[in-house]
Amino acid sequence: MAEFAAHAPGTFCWVELTTSDPEAAKRFYSELFDWTHHDDPVAPGLVYTMLFRGGKSVGALHKQRSEETDQGVPPHWSAYVSVADLEASAVRVSALGGRLLAPPLDVMNFGRMAVLQDPTGAVLSLWQPGQHHGAQLKDEPGSLCWAELMTPDTGRARDFYCGLFDWGAKKSDLTEMEYTEFTQGEGSLAGMMPITPDMGPVPPNWMLYFATASVDRVAETAQRLGGRLIVPPRDIPKVGRFTVAQDPQGAVFAAITLG
DSSP: OOBOSOOOTTSEEEEEEEESOHHHHHHHHHHHHOOEEEEEEEETTEEEEEEEETTEEEEEEEEOOHHHHHTTOOOEEEEEEEOSOHHHHHHHHHHTTOEEEEEEEEETTTEEEEEEEOTTSOEEEEEEESSOOOOSBOSSTTSEEEEEEEESOHHHHHHHHHHHHOOEEEEOSSOSSOOEEEEETTEEEEEEEEOOGGGOSOOOEEEEEEEOSOHHHHHHHHHHTTOEEEEEEEEETTTEEEEEEEOTTSOEEEEEEEO
C-alpha cells in the first residue's frame, strides 16, 4: 500500500469535501469507496469528519458555510498541496499573478493553510504541516491518485504553478489531445488540459481522481445512490478507464482504474 507519514513540499497531501449535507455525503462515499469516518467537533457548530480507507486517512468532509451557500458556491472537492513555508508561498502567489482567497491562518496545532486562486481562476489550497501532515493513504483504491487542472489558459497556468511549486511541465505522450503533465523530479504528480468551447460552461478547476478497482462499479453505484455521470466510463489508451461523476449534493469528482 502507498502509505505516507509525511508529504514532500510541492505534492498533493490532502483532499476535502465541502458539502451541503454531510450525513448524505458520508453514506454516498462510504458505499462508493468503502470509506469509514469519524466526526470531530472542532468548534461550536462545526464538525470535521475524517475519512478513512482500511484504517488510513484519505481526506475529510465538512458542512458548507452559509456565506458560501448564499454566494452560490456549489458543494465541491478541494485539494491541498504541501509547502515548507506558507508565508513565502503566499508571497509567491501574489508575485506570480494569483490571489489569496484566504490568507495564511493557523488551524489549531494541526498546521497552517491558505487558499489561492490562480491567474486563470482555479482554486487550490496550501498546507504547511504541524501535527497533521496529510493523507496516510494515496495511489491506492479508495484514495487520491491524480489531480487535473482544467483551465482556459494552459500557458499562464503552467507558468504560475511551475513558479509557485518549482514543478516541471512536459507534454504528455500518452494521448493525442493537448495534455500537460506537471512533474517533480522524475515523477508526474498532476495533469493539465485546456477548457475548450465544446465542453460548454466549465469553470477553471482542479479535478480530483480517486483510484478504484472497478470504474464501472463506481459509476453504477453513484447513479443508484442518486448521483449522476458527467462522463460515462471510458477507456484512455495506455492509461486506464475513468469516469467523472457528480454526487447528489453537486460536488464533482473522477474515479479511475489504472491500466
